[in-house]
Amino acid sequence: MNSLLGHPAFVLLLSSTAMVAGCGDEDDHEASRFAWLAMRAEQVRELSFESEVPVRTVTRGEVDAEAEQAAGALAEEELEALAATYGRLGYFPPDADLRAILGGSRDLAAAWYSSVDKGIALIGEVEDHVLIHEYVHGLQDQHFDLGALGDATLTSDAHLALRAATEGDAMLAEVRYLQQERNDADLDRLSWATVIASIHAAGEDVLQESEVPALFVDYPSFAYGFGFEYCAHNLTGASAAAPVAREPFPFDWSREDALFSRRTPATTQQIIALDDQDPEARVGLEELPAELADELEPLDWDSMGEWLSYLLLRPLDGAPELGDMRALAAAWDGDRALFVRDRQTGATGTAWASAWDDDEAAAGIEAALWRLHGGEAIDDGEPRLGRAEDGELVWIERREERVVALKNVDQALMPALAEAAFPAGIKPKRLALRKRPSLAAWLSRHLPARRGEPRRGGAQTLK
Incomplete structure (x- = not known):
C-alpha cells in the first residue's frame, strides 16, 4: 500500500x-x-x-x-x-x-x-x-x-x-x-x-x-x-x-x-x-566568469527553487538559533547552482547563488549554510572563507538579500567566482542549454x- x-x-x-x-x-x-x-x-x-x-x-x-x-x-x-x-x-x-x-x-x-x-x-x-x-x-x-x-x-x-x-x-x-x-x-x-x-x-x-x-x-x-x-x-x-x-x-x-x-x-x-x-529574482552564475575560463570548466547548472531549498535545509530544522527551515525556505526569490571542474586538479566544485525576500531571511540562510557544511572560518581577516567538516574549503558570503556558497573551489579563485553571484555579475539573460537532464x-x-x-x-x- x-x-x-x-x-x-x-x-x-x-x-x-x-x-x-x-x-x-x-x-x-x-x-x-x-x-x-x-x-x-x-x-x-x-x-x-x-x-x-x-x-x-x-x-x-x-x-x-x-x-x-x-x-x-x-x-x-x-x-x-x-x-x-x-x-x-x-x-x-x-x-x-x-x-x-x-x-x-x-x-x-x-x-x-x-x-x-x-x-x-x-x-x-x-x-x-x-x-x-x-x-x-x-x-x-x-x-x-x-x-x-x-x-x-x-x-x-x-x-x-x-x-x-x-x-x-x-x-x-x-x-x-x-x-x-x-x-x-x-x-x-x-x-x-x-x-x-x-x-x-x-x-x-x-x-x-x-x-x-x-x-x-x-x-x-x-x-x-x-x-x-x-x-x-x-x-x-x-x-x-x-x-x-x-x-x-x-x-x-x-x-x-x-x-x-x-x-x-x-x-x-x-x-x-x-x-x-513574488517575481523570480535573477541571480548571478548564469555562466562562468570569462576571467576564470582558463582555470575552471563549467559542468552543469540548475535551479533548486523553494521546495528543494527546503529539503536541503530540512536536516537543520529545530537547530538552535536557526529557526523554522520551512518558513525560511518560503522566503526564496531565486537561485542558481553552478558546478565546475578545476582544469588543473580535476576537482569538482559547487557554487550556489540565491536571493531571498529580505536581509533577515538571507542572514538566516547564511547561518544555515555554515551549519549545513559544518564550516568554520579559518582566517580572522576573511570571515567568508572557511573549512567544512569534511576538510574542503567553503566560501559563504551575504550581501543584503543575496547569498552565495562555494565549496571545493581553489581558494585563489573564490573571490572572483563569488563576485559573479551578485548583481554586478549578472549578465544579459540568454537561453541556457543543458548537457544532461536536471536533477x-x-x-x-x-x-x-x-x-x-x-x-x-x-x-x-x-x-
Missing part, C-alpha cells in the same frame, strides 16, 4: 470502491471494467481519449527487481558525478551508497502510467480510483504530450512544478470520481479542508518516514499534496486557507487544460503560493517510485 494513502480523514469521506458488475469469463470482466473506468475517467476529467490505453499487471517483486537491476546498470561515473555535485551542495553525504538508494524499494506506487510506453502498469490488484488516476494521466499525455512538456523543463524547480500540476490534476479528477461514486455528489459538495489537510499530511509523512535523504523523496513529498491544492484552487478557488469554492459550479475544466499549455507553472513556489508569488528529471528516470513518470504515487490516498 502506498504510504501516501489511507489517512483517517479520507476514511471519513470515502468507504469502499464500487466494482463493475460483469459476466462471462474473467478476461471479459477485466476488459469490461477497464473500458468502463476509461469512460469514467473521460467524464470526470472532461477530456476524451484519442486512442486506447493498454493496461498490464506486474508484481511488486518484479518492480523491485527491475529497480535493483536498473540501479546496478548505472555507470559508476554517473553516480560519482551526482555525489560530487548535489552531494557536495549538502543534499546527502558524498560517500552515500547511491546505488543502494536508487535500487531500493519505496513501496510508494500502486500503479503508473508511462508516457514512453503509452500504457498503464498495475502492481497487483488495485482499486478502481487508482485506475481512474492513471487513465487521467493517459488523457493528459494524449492531449498535452507530457513527454515534450517534461523535456522543455530546464531546471529541477520547473520539473517539480510541472509534475505537481500533472499529479494534482489527476488527483482532482480522482477525487471527483470518488465523490460521485460513493457520495452521489460532485466537487461542489466536497469537504475541501478535510481533503487538502489529509493529502498534505500524507506528504509530510513521506518525509518523516523516509529512510533515505529527503532529496530522494522530493517528488512524492511535494507533487501530490501541493499539486492537489494548487489544482483545486485553480479549478474551484478553494484552498487550505479558504476551503470554499469561489468559482461557479459546474467548474470549468478548461482552466486545468491551461496548466499544460499557456499557464504551465514554472516554479515550486508558484505551486505552493497558488500563483500569488529532478534524472531522479524521475531512476527512482523506483517514479520511473516512466508521471508515476502514480498517491493512488490510494482516498481509501
Whole structure:
C-alpha cells in the first residue's frame, strides 16, 4: 500500500470502491471494467481519449527487481558525478551508497502510467480510483504530450512544478470520481479542508518516514499534496486557507487544460503560493566568469527553487538559533547552482547563488549554510572563507538579500567566482542549454517510485 494513502480523514469521506458488475469469463470482466473506468475517467476529467490505453499487471517483486537491476546498470561515473555535485551542495553525504538508494524499494506506487510506453502498469490488484488516476494521466499525455512538456523543463524547480500540476490534476479528477461514486455528489459538495489537510499530511509523512535523504523523496513529498491544492484552487478557488469554492459550479475544466499549455507553472513556489508569488529574482552564475575560463570548466547548472531549498535545509530544522527551515525556505526569490571542474586538479566544485525576500531571511540562510557544511572560518581577516567538516574549503558570503556558497573551489579563485553571484555579475539573460537532464528529471528516470513518470504515487490516498 502506498504510504501516501489511507489517512483517517479520507476514511471519513470515502468507504469502499464500487466494482463493475460483469459476466462471462474473467478476461471479459477485466476488459469490461477497464473500458468502463476509461469512460469514467473521460467524464470526470472532461477530456476524451484519442486512442486506447493498454493496461498490464506486474508484481511488486518484479518492480523491485527491475529497480535493483536498473540501479546496478548505472555507470559508476554517473553516480560519482551526482555525489560530487548535489552531494557536495549538502543534499546527502558524498560517500552515500547511491546505488543502494536508487535500487531500493519505496513501496510508494500502486500503479503508473508511462508516457514512453503509452500504457498503464498495475502492481497487483488495485482499486478502481487508482485506475481512474492513471487513465487521467493517459488523457493528459494524449492531449498535452507530457513527454515534450517534461523535456522543455530546464531546471529541477520547473520539473517539480510541472509534475505537481500533472499529479494534482489527476488527483482532482480522482477525487471527483470518488465523490460521485460513493457520495452521489460532485466537487461542489466536497469537504475541501478535510481533503487538502489529509493529502498534505500524507506528504509530510513521506518525509518523516523516509529512510533515505529527503532529496530522494522530493517528488512524492511535494507533487501530490501541493499539486492537489494548487489544482483545486485553480479549478474551484478553494484552498487550505479558504476551503470554499469561489468559482461557479459546474467548474470549468478548461482552466486545468491551461496548466499544460499557456499557464504551465514554472516554479515550486508558484505551486505552493497558488500563483500569488513574488517575481523570480535573477541571480548571478548564469555562466562562468570569462576571467576564470582558463582555470575552471563549467559542468552543469540548475535551479533548486523553494521546495528543494527546503529539503536541503530540512536536516537543520529545530537547530538552535536557526529557526523554522520551512518558513525560511518560503522566503526564496531565486537561485542558481553552478558546478565546475578545476582544469588543473580535476576537482569538482559547487557554487550556489540565491536571493531571498529580505536581509533577515538571507542572514538566516547564511547561518544555515555554515551549519549545513559544518564550516568554520579559518582566517580572522576573511570571515567568508572557511573549512567544512569534511576538510574542503567553503566560501559563504551575504550581501543584503543575496547569498552565495562555494565549496571545493581553489581558494585563489573564490573571490572572483563569488563576485559573479551578485548583481554586478549578472549578465544579459540568454537561453541556457543543458548537457544532461536536471536533477529532478534524472531522479524521475531512476527512482523506483517514479520511473516512466508521471508515476502514480498517491493512488490510494482516498481509501
